[in-house]
Amino acid sequence: MKQDTHTPAGNTSRRKILLAAGGAAVAVSIPKTSLAAKSARAAPSRTVGSTISAKDGAKLFYKDWGNGRPVIFSHGWPLTSDAWDSQMLFLSSNGYRVIAHDRRGHGRSDQPSGGNDMNTYADDLAAVIESLDLDGVTLVGHSAGGGEVARYVGRHGVGRVSKIVLISSVPPRMLKAADNPEAAPIEAFDGLRAGLSADRSSFFKGLAMPFFGFNRPNAKVQQGMIDAFWAQGMQGSIRAQFECIKAFSETDFTADLKKMSVPTLIVHGDDDQIVPIGISSTKSAKLAPKVTFKVYQGAPHGLCVTMADRLNADLLAFLKG
Numbered sequence: 001m002k003q004d005t006h007t008p009a010g011n012t013s014r015r016k017i018l019l020a021a022g023g024a025a026v027a028v029s030i031p032k033t034s035l036a037a038k039s040a041r042a043a044p045s046r047t048v049g050s051t052i053s054a055k056d057g058a059k060l061f062y063k064d065w066g067n068g069r070p071v072i073f074s075h076g077w078p079l080t081s082d083a084w085d086s087q088m089l090f091l092s093s094n095g096y097r098v099i100a101h102d103r104r105g106h107g108r109s110d111q112p113s114g115g116n117d118m119n120t121y122a123d124d125l126a127a128v129i130e131s132l133d134l135d136g137v138t139l140v141g142h143s144a145g146g147g148e149v150a151r152y153v154g155r156h157g158v159g160r161v162s163k164i165v166l167i168s169s170v171p172p173r174m175l176k177a178a179d180n181p182e183a184a185p186i187e188a189f190d191g192l193r194a195g196l197s198a199d200r201s202s203f204f205k206g207l208a209m210p211f212f213g214f215n216r217p218n219a220k221v222q223q224g225m226i227d228a229f230w231a232q233g234m235q236g237s238i239r240a241q242f243e244c245i246k247a248f249s250e251t252d253f254t255a256d257l258k259k260m261s262v263p264t265l266i267v268h269g270d271d272d273q274i275v276p277i278g279i280s281s282t283k284s285a286k287l288a289p290k291v292t293f294k295v296y297q298g299a300p301h302g303l304c305v306t307m308a309d310r311l312n313a314d315l316l317a318f319l320k321g
Contacts, residue, residue: 061108062101066092073100076143080107105240116243122151144248154256171253213300257287269299
């Protein structure tokens with residue numbers, strides 16, 4: 001394992017409090033002004049607003065832009081493929097084909113009453129890859145989406161996969177147990193379920209604050225990010241979002257990580273208040289066989305948005321490497 005910076009010790013008491021008020025998610029990013037010129041020259045979209053059928057018939061909305069080697073993005077809870085706006089715009093403007101789907105029960109995909117578990121999420125991702133007949137794919141997952149990517153490898157292998165990227169991701173296991181004593185207690189996730197059930201709209205607005213690190217001293221709050229986060233969350237099914245909490249918190253991805261036999265980049269912020277680095281990526285980096293581990297100092301959970309330029313550059317370098 002290669003690591004390019006230190007990993008500080010976590011703050012257990014703060015971790016528990018914030019996990020009770022927040023969840024594993026990603027938020028929409030706003031295209032950077034510096035990309036305007038490149039986006040004008042980007043390859044045309046192949047498909048926008050199309051759907052793919054999952055094994056149970058659920059329709060999965062997906063985007064498919066650009067040309068070149070394929071990169072597939074899996075978003076976090078409780079949002080949509082729009083969470084990857086910055087990364088998809090940047091990479092499609094730099095010679096890659098980028099694909100992202102809305103997880104079942106989220107965004108513009110169908111809202112079936114079942115299948116809101118990691119095995120089905122992984123099979124849905126396989127349906128996207130197989131329907132588009134993709135090979136040499138780079139899988140990129142953020143937060144709960146990182147769990148989806150890991151479980152895809154565990155269930156479907158790496159035959160179609162060339163590289164993997166896990167960003168602020170939930171593996172190996174979020175829930176505290178006898179064999180995982182430093183992780184988050186069940187009360188933290190019960191708090192998520194309670195907040196979601198009582199007043200979903202207000203809950204998402206509050207969740208955005210620690211997600212982006214806007215609750216930190218001297219943080220510059222950007223209302224547009226909060227609004228986009230809220231809008232994406234409110235598109236989804238409350239039932240699917242409720243059940244997804246169990247999926248991303250209780251699933252054990254240890255065996256899946258050990259099967260990641262392709263080059264893997266793990267990125268995590270050391271001020272992640274939603275999925276603390278010490279109970280997640282620090283452990284994952286020791287389990288996956290071919291890992292480069294990058295720690296972003298001071299970065300929050302939503303670093304795909306708040307540190308989009310740095311992340312995009314790291315993604316491009318990893319893809320070219």
